[in-house]
Amino acid sequence: MTGLVLSNVTRDFTEPTSRNVLRGVDLAIAQGEFVSLVGPSGAGKTTLLRIIAGLDTTHSGSVAWQSARRPRMGIVFQEPRLVPWLNILDNLLLVTGPEARDRARSLLAEVELVGSEDALPGQLSGGMQRRAALARALLVRPDFLMLDEPLISLDAALAERMRRLLNAYWREHRTTTLLVTHNVSEAADLSTRILILSPTEGRLVADCALPPPDPRLRNDRAVSVVVEELRRMTHAWPHGDSPENRDTPGPLVRVS
Amino acid sequence: MSWLAEALPVRLGAGWNRLLSLIVLLILWQVAATAVADPGLLPSPLATLRAGYAELVRGELLFHVGITLARVAVAFALAMLIGSAIGIVLGRSPMLDQIFSGWLVIGLNLPALVTMVLCYVWFGLTEVAAILAVTINKVPTVAAIVREGTKALDRPLFEMTQVYNVKPTRVLTHVILPQLSPSLMAAARAGLALTWKIVLVVELLGRPNGVGFQIRTFFNYFDIASILAYSLVFIAAVIAIETFLLQPLDRRLGRWRRA
Numbered sequence: 134m135t136g137l138v139l140s141n142v143t144r145d146f147t148e149p150t151s152r153n154v155l156r157g158v159d160l161a162i163a164q165g166e167f168v169s170l171v172g173p174s175g176a177g178k179t180t181l182l183r184i185i186a187g188l189d190t191t192h193s194g195s196v197a198w199q200s201a202r203r204p205r206m207g208i209v210f211q212e213p214r215l216v217p218w219l220n221i222l223d224n225l226l227l228v229t230g231p232e233a234r235d236r237a238r239s240l241l242a243e244v245e246l247v248g249s250e251d252a253l254p255g256q257l258s259g260g261m262q263r264r265a266a267l268a269r270a271l272l273v274r275p276d277f278l279m280l281d282e283p284l285i286s287l288d289a290a291l292a293e294r295m296r297r298l299l300n301a302y303w304r305e306h307r308t309t310t311l312l313v314t315h316n317v318s319e320a321a322d323l324s325t326r327i328l329i330l331s332p333t334e335g336r337l338v339a340d341c342a343l344p345p346p347d348p349r350l351r352n353d354r355a356v357s358v359v360v361e362e363l364r365r366m367t368h369a370w371p372h373g374d375s376p377e378n379r380d381t382p383g384p385l386v387r388v389s
Numbered sequence: 390m391s392w393l394a395e396a397l398p399v400r401l402g403a404g405w406n407r408l409l410s411l412i413v414l415l416i417l418w419q420v421a422a423t424a425v426a427d428p429g430l431l432p433s434p435l436a437t438l439r440a441g442y443a444e445l446v447r448g449e450l451l452f453h454v455g456i457t458l459a460r461v462a463v464a465f466a467l468a469m470l471i472g473s474a475i476g477i478v479l480g481r482s483p484m485l486d487q488i489f490s491g492w493l494v495i496g497l498n499l500p501a502l503v504t505m506v507l508c509y510v511w512f513g514l515t516e517v518a519a520i521l522a523v524t525i526n527k528v529p530t531v532a533a534i535v536r537e538g539t540k541a542l543d544r545p546l547f548e549m550t551q552v553y554n555v556k557p558t559r560v561l562t563h564v565i566l567p568q569l570s571p572s573l574m575a576a577a578r579a580g581l582a583l584t585w586k587i588v589l590v591v592e593l594l595g596r597p598n599g600v601g602f603q604i605r606t607f608f609n610y611f612d613i614a615s616i617l618a619y620s621l622v623f624i625a626a627v628i629a630i631e632t633f634l635l636q637p638l639d640r641r642l643g644r645w646r647r648a
Contacts, residue, residue, distance in 0.1 A: 186552050206552050214549040218567045227563055228553040273553060 135204045135276040135309045137162045137185065142194035144180055154180050155192070156335035160328070164199070165307040167346065169320030171367065172330035178313040179211065181330070182279055185311065200276070204309075207275030209283040213262035215254040215269075222250040225269045233272055240268040243298055245291070260287045267295065271302060278310040284319065296322055300346050317367060321360045322346060329366060339366060432614040441618030449603070454622055457588055457599040464523035465584045469577060471524070472531025476572075477565065479532065480539020493536075496529030501587050505594055514595040523587045530583060531576040538572025539565075570642040577635060585627055 139160040146152045154177040162168050172178050183189040185196060186208060198204055215224045225237040241250060244264035254262050267283055280299075284292040300323055303310060314320050320327045323346050329339035341359050415434050422433040432440070444450035479486040479493070505522040512518035542565065550560045566573075592601025600619050607615040 188548050188551065203554075205554075208549070208552045210545070210549065212545070214545050216546060216564060216567075219563065223563075227550075227559065228555055230559075269553075279552075 136164045136199035137277070137309070138195075138197045138199065139181075139185070140195045140197070142181070142184060142192055142196065144177070144184065144189065144192040154335055155184075157194070158336050160337060162309060162311065164309050166326055167303050167310045167312070167324045168326045168328060169312045169314055169324040170328050170330055171314055171317055171320050171363070173315055173332050173367070176330045176332040177335055178315075178330055179281055182281055182311065182313050186279060204276035205273055206277050206279065207270035207273050208279040209263070209266045209270050209281060211281045211285075213254065213259075213266040215262055215265060217254050220251050220253055221246065221257070221265050224254065224265060225272050228269055228273055237268070237272055240272055241265070244268045244295070260291065263287065264295065267299075274306075275308055278308050279313075280310065281313045282315070283312070292319075299323055304345075304347055317360055317363045321356055321363075327359070327363060329363065339363065429611060429613065432617065436614050437617045437621065440612070440614035441622060444615060444618060450619070450622060453598060453600050453603050453619070454626060457585070457592065457601065457623065458626060460520060460523070460588050460592070460599065461581075461585045464520050464527065464588065465577075465580060467520070467524045468527035468531055468580060468584065469573075472528040472576065472580075473535045473569075473573065475528065475532040476535025476576075477539050477569070480536040480542070486536070493529050493533055496525075497533060499526075499529075501526045501590065505587075505591050509595045516596075519588075519591045519596055522591050523584055526587050527580050527584055531580055534576040534579065535569060535572050538569045538575075542568050567642070570639075574635065574639050574642070578631070581627065581630065581635070585623070589623075 137160075139158055142155055142158040142160075143153075144155040146154060158181065170178050170181065180189060184192050186206065187196075215221070216227060219227060221241065222234070222237055225241070226233060229237070238250065241247065244267055246261060246264055246268065249257060249261060249265075254265070257265070263283060263286060267280075270278060270280070283299075284295050287295060296319065299310075302308070303323070312320065312323060317327070321343065325343055325345055327339070327341045327343065328337050329341075330336070331338040341363065343356055343359060418434050422428075422431050422436075425431045428436055441450065479489060501522075504525050508518040508522035508525070512521065546564055546568075547560075550564060555564075588599070589601035589604065592599035593605045594601075596602050600623050603619050604616050607613075607619075
């Protein structure tokens with residue numbers, strides 16, 4: 134079981150200015166769900182992900198895994214976090230050991246990095262580095278996969294291919310996944326559930342279940358209704374990254 | 390010195406510049422020796438060369454230089470190993486750093502001569518005491534340099550290894566040590582220069598062989614030419630270590646930065 138329960142998670146930042154980012158977040162993620170956490174910049178998405186990953190321990194409230202041992206985690210950070218002095222293949226093998234060499238090569242091929250195995254991260258573009266980080270996350274066969282804006286610096290066509298890869302991986306392995314994004318469409322393409330984190334409330338204000346992201350099962354009409362509703366909500370947010378958020382500040386629509 | 394470079398009629402490579410500089414130094418030495426006109430006070434370069442050759446033929450020069458280099462190597466390796474370990478621990482743990490940074494300051498300011506005398510008094514005029522004295526003198530310098538390097542380690546990379554639960558030994562060899570290589574190289578350079586100077590004093594005070602011992606012997610006979618000959622051979626050996634070992638190692642470790 135790799136489900137997760139967060140109870141009343143609160144996180145304050147005191148520097149540079151006092152700021153209450155998360156306020157009493159309650160969240161349960163069941164095993165096998167693909168959950169997207171949507172919100173504009175500064176809403177606390179990454180902070181929540183860092184708390185779940187065990188990297189931020191200065192919060193109140195509890196994070197409980199529904200398993201006896203710590204789940205095997207895979208993560209793609211906002212920045213690739215590749216070790217600069219190791220080549221791409223060795224960066225992948227750092228997290229597993231040399232026995233995973235063949236699988237690492239195969240995953241690098243899947244993220245379209247054939248021929249880059251011996252390159253140092255500094256010799257690759259930002260997008261290529263992010264794909265290497267994605268391959269590293271999948272290499273560990275994670276019980277819980279965390280993706281923090283993994284497709285943000287990829288061109289549209291490549292981002293679409295990577296979305297298909299993530300979708301295929303989830304359908305094959307049913308890995309419990311948490312995707313952090315500000316892009317509602319991306320979330321709808323991949324998820325079984327979309328959570329909306331309010332930038333002003335510091336808590337979840339919407340929790341939408343979607344049909345599984347499987348072409349055979351998915352009713353695109355039902356999804357598009359949900360997406361339109363979520364777009365309408367997020368449209369009103371100030372200071373968001375997505376183009377539709379930028380110029381149209383307005384009142385926050387609450388759904389709970 | 391840009392005026393000098395502009396004044397030179399021909400632009401030479403870095404190697405030639407160094408050679409030219411050494412030749413100028415030799416000429417100045419010769420001029421000074423001629424001016425002093427007392428080989429007992431300042432022998433000429435040629436007289437020094439003759440004294441060194443005589444020691445070489447007698448088999449003394451290589452024996453004593455070899456002994457000293459062996460002591461330098463052992464003390465240097467021990468100091469780098471112990472000092473790096475202490476530096477990494479203090480750099481990674483703010484609490485331990487607060488507790489032991491005072492000890493480090495004491496170690497850094499403890500006169501080398503005091504350590505030597507105490508080691509000889511406590512452990513006798515033995516090889517162990519000599520090596521220990523040099524190592525104790527060098528450890529705080531290495532620890533202080535490595536500690537500062539450790540404090541500047543890349544935190545996001547550690548977070549990545551933490552989430553992936555990477556084995557600590559692999560974190561040490563693949564993440565920590567490569568990042569510390571500039572600090573380790575700085576510590577090695579500072580350490581090498583310091584170590585051989587202290588080794589010579591340790592030998593002068595209480596060993597029956599080595600360059601330090603020979604310098605004391607020649608001092609008793611006021612044989613300045615032999616003292617200079619031994620010193621020059623030993624300096625040449627240390628420069629060779631820097632040129633053929635440390636510099637290539639530094640270039641190799643820093644290769645990824647140029648990628």
